[in-house]
Amino acid sequence: DIQMTQSPSSLSASVGDRVIISCRASQSVNRNLNWYQQKPGTAPKLLVFAASSLQSGVPSRFSGSGSGTDFILTISSLQPEDFATYSCQQSYSFPRTFGQGTKVEMK
Amino acid sequence: QVQLVQSGPEVRKPGASVKVSCKASGYIFSVYFIHWMRQAPGQGLEWVGWINPKDGGTKYAQKFQGRVTLTRDTSISTHYMELTSLRSDDTAVYYCARGLLLRGVGMFDFWGQGSLVTVSS
Numbered sequence: 001d002i003q004m005t006q007s008p009s010s011l012s013a014s015v016g017d018r019v020i021i022s023c024r025a026s027q028s029v030n031r032n033l034n035w036y037q038q039k040p041g042t043a044p045k046l047l048v049f050a051a052s053s054l055q056s057g058v059p060s061r062f063s064g065s066g067s068g069t070d071f072i073l074t075i076s077s078l079q080p081e082d083f084a085t086y087s088c089q090q091s092y093s094f095p096r097t098f099g100q101g102t103k104v105e106m107k
Numbered sequence: 108q109v110q111l112v113q114s115g116p117e118v119r120k121p122g123a124s125v126k127v128s129c130k131a132s133g134y135i136f137s138v139y140f141i142h143w144m145r146q147a148p149g150q151g152l153e154w155v156g157w158i159n160p161k162d163g164g165t166k167y168a169q170k171f172q173g174r175v176t177l178t179r180d181t182s183i184s185t186h187y188m189e190l191t192s193l194r195s196d197d198t199a200v201y202y203c204a205r206g207l208l209l210r211g212v213g214m215f216d217f218w219g220q221g222s223l224v225t226v227s228s
Contacts, residue, residue: 043202043218044152050212087152091213095141095168096154
């Protein structure tokens, strides 16, 4: 199975901050990497697919980059509604696997 | 609009079984695979398996082989996940999600609201 490791596991930030979340795969997944946002008590929401493509309706302050084993999700200017947990997920092989999540909290 | 509506919370004793439903609407039922994931309290997401609604073909994570069965009823556009021999560490929110393949990359673009399964004696 491909292991997905995110860092940090949590971070504190303020509105307007630039936030960077990392995801590392235990082997190359090419660009088969997706990012999800999850708020407490709700289902995950697809933000970015294929490493850098923004899902329809997702604000342009979100962006993804990377390929192979190292990926980054960037929020260019954090908004109040962005406080949530973010998870990466590989779709290179089965079983599909997720990172453990990065919780973005208010400073 | 695409919707996946799941069944309500369940409480089971260890050793029992549970069956969770996921009713699909707003798209052609037979076209999109449905995947099931789970999330234990305070933990990350874990993939359980998928079902092809066209022919009922399935694929399961090795961890769940022999304990999980995915089925569907095309007449009512509903998917099911049954998990048997429940243990306390099966306590989790179970999600169904639609699988989409775009530019050669698979993703989960629509999710059900989740069904909490609690296993406790």
